Amino acid sequence: MYIINKINSFTHSFVEQRTVLYTLVMRDFKSRYLSSFVGLPWAFIQPAVYVFIIWFAFTYGLRSGNTSSGVPFAPWLLVSMIPWLFISQTMIVSCMALTEYSYLIKKTKFNVSFIPIIKILSGMVVHLIMVLIIVLILIFSFKIYPTIYWIQIFYYLFATFMLLSGISWFVASVNVYIKDMAHIVNIIVSMLFWATPIVWPYSMLQGNYRYIALFNPFFYITEGYRYTFIEKKWFFEFPEMNFYFWTLTGIIFAIGAYTFHRLKRNFGDVL
Numbered sequence: 076m077y078i079i080n081k082i083n084s085f086t087h088s089f090v091e092q093r094t095v096l097y098t099l100v101m102r103d104f105k106s107r108y109l110s111s112f113v114g115l116p117w118a119f120i121q122p123a124v125y126v127f128i129i130w131f132a133f134t135y136g137l138r139s140g141n142t143s144s145g146v147p148f149a150p151w152l153l154v155s156m157i158p159w160l161f162i163s164q165t166m167i168v169s170c171m172a173l174t175e176y177s178y179l180i181k182k183t184k185f186n187v188s189f190i191p192i193i194k195i196l197s198g199m200v201v202h203l204i205m206v207l208i209i210v211l212i213l214i215f216s217f218k219i220y221p222t223i224y225w226i227q228i229f230y231y232l233f234a235t236f237m238l239l240s241g242i243s244w245f246v247a248s249v250n251v252y253i254k255d256m257a258h259i260v261n262i263i264v265s266m267l268f269w270a271t272p273i274v275w276p277y278s279m280l281q282g283n284y285r286y287i288a289l290f291n292p293f294f295y296i297t298e299g300y301r302y303t304f305i306e307k308k309w310f311f312e313f314p315e316m317n318f319y320f321w322t323l324t325g326i327i328f329a330i331g332a333y334t335f336h337r338l339k340r341n342f343g344d345v346l
Contacts, residue, residue, distance in 0.1 A: 088186045088189075089189070092185070095185065096189055096192070096193070099176075099193050100193050100200070103194065104197045104200050104201070146305050146306065147217055149217070150212070150216075150217050150305060151301065152273070152274060153209055154209060154213075154301055154303075154304045155298070156273060157205050158202075158231070158235060158297050158299075158300050159271070159273055160202075161198055161199070161205075161235065162235065162238075162239065162293060162296065163264045163267075163268065164198055165194055165198040165239050166239070166242055166246065167260055167261060168194050169191050169194045169195070169239075169247050170246050170247060170250045170256050170260055171247075171250065171257060172190050172193065172194050173190055173191075173247050173248070173250070173251050173342060174250070174251070176193070180342050187339055187342065188339075190247065191240070191243035191244055191247040191335075192240065194243060195236060195239050195243055199232070199236070206228070213304060219304070219305070222307060224302070224304075224308070224309065225303055225304065227299075227303050227309065227310055228303050228304075230310060231296060231299045231300060231310070234295070234296060234299070234320070235296050237324055238292055238293075238296070238327065240328060240331065241327035241330065241331030241332065242327060242331060243331070244331035244332055244334065244335040245327075245330060245334050245335070247335070248334050248335040248338040249334065249338070251338065251342055252338065267291075267293060270287075271288075271291055271294050271297060272298065277294070277298065289315060289316060290319060292320050292327070295316055298316075
């Protein structure tokens, strides 16, 4: 009941303050690049160069050939790296969100819980650019053409948003009082990269060890992108994965929302 009430309240406030939120998201997105000499084009150059390096390295260098399912390794890796970059970078920048937007905390009319959400939505702009680049590479380099399965990318974007909301609320609020949170998140992100089947296939796990991946909510997202763009599978074909992901995401969302709500009363004094 707490989660439902929190979601209803959050949705209502989101709609009510959507114009202000849009302005802040665009400002946050631009501020990442406008301070540099090149400026806003870095939003396109950085993801394009990163994707090109991975494509070139795993097509002509480090590893070639196909996966066990017959899919070329390079696109198989690329489509899972894209959501991971979005997730990992958002977790890191969310730690400093409240410090960066401390001037908004004393504005009573603004919903303070939107501040970490700004980082998620700003990161999603870059993420969508990278998805577009990947789509072009899949079509023109690997002859992988759009299918009906590609529409479920919107489902996985929503799933990622819900997961990151809980995480961002938690790390942002705790970082106000524990300044080491950003360093802790960096370490956790590094560990999760290798613990998540991104550069290695899920099929390597046997027996009960497969549940290690199922309990990892990030695996649900990265593998979901493979189902969408490469393997032509619907998300609802895997009820176990759906159950584990949404149960764990609901818990993370509730913990993040509760922690943020409990700590926000003293944000103004501490910041």
